[in-house]
Amino acid sequence: xxxxxxxxxxxxxxxxxxxxxxxxxxxxxxxxxxxxxxxxxxxxxxxxxxxxxxxxxxxxxxxxxxxxxxxxxxxxxxxxxxxxxxxxxxxxxxxxxxxxxxxxxxxxxxxxxxxxxxxxxxxxxxxxxxxxxxxxxxxxxxxxxxxxxxxxxxxxxxxxxxxxxxxxxxxxxxxxxxxxxxxxxxxxxxxxxxx
Numbered sequence: 001x002x003x004x005x006x007x008x009x010x011x012x013x014x015x016x017x018x019x020x021x022x023x024x025x026x027x028x029x030x031x032x033x034x035x036x037x038x039x040x041x042x043x044x045x046x047x048x049x050x051x052x053x054x055x056x057x058x059x060x061x062x063x064x065x066x067x068x069x070x071x072x073x074x075x076x077x078x079x080x081x082x083x084x085x086x087x088x089x090x091x092x093x094x095x096x097x098x099x100x101x102x103x104x105x106x107x108x109x110x111x112x113x114x115x116x117x118x119x120x121x122x123x124x125x126x127x128x129x130x131x132x133x134x135x136x137x138x139x140x141x142x143x144x145x146x147x148x149x150x151x152x153x154x155x156x157x158x159x160x161x162x163x164x165x166x167x168x169x170x171x172x173x174x175x176x177x178x179x180x181x182x183x184x185x186x187x188x189x190x191x192x193x194x195x
Contacts, residue, residue, distance in 0.1 A: 006078055014048050017149055022052050023193075024157030028139060030055075033100045034160065037127050038141035039187050040109035045143055046080075049107060052155055058099050059107040060092065093126070100134040110184060128163070128179035132171040135164040138183055142190025156190040 014020045036057065038049055050057050056079065063082040066072045074080075083092040099106055110127045131138050137160035145153035161183065166175050 018153040042147040125176040140186035
């Protein structure tokens with residue numbers, strides 16, 4: 001109940017406050033598991049993405065946020081779970097794989113940090129690993145615009161990417177790198193479309 005109410009009010013706020021426009025909603029599957037991946041511009045990205053799509057989503061977020069007791073409580077109610085960045089977090093990976101196998105939706109920001117690519121960072125291979133392990137599609141999303149009052153923000157939802165031909169319990173690094181690059185290339189393309 002808390003999640004549904006929060007999603008409703010966040011979506012309303014985004015439409016009014018950011019003049020939000022959503023393109024490509026038809027690319028979102030109505031059922032079944034998938035991984036939704038977007039570029040990471042600001043702290044507004046997760047609520048913006050989650051509130052723009054009707055289905056329930058689970059969001060991976062940096063563990064540091066959960067030190068705050070209110071955020072930990074609210075995150076639990078809103079299907080947000082922690083991941084330890086900069087290391088192989090086995091617990092978080094196992095939980096993510098279980099969610100996907102159960103037909104749920106997982107939201108991940110492959111840059112691993114805000115404005116990661118602008119800081120010459122490299123996209124993390126976690127999304128590729130989960131897509132290859134489970135065979136679920138990846139939905140790329142490009143977030144455009146400035147997260148400032150009454151500026152236009154656009155959410156470009158791309159077509160599902162199918163990597164099921166690589167399905168494996170032990171994907172090779174070369175394949176992980178290739179799939180990660182394709183995912184980020186699609187996200188970057190969606191961020192460069194006319195706003």
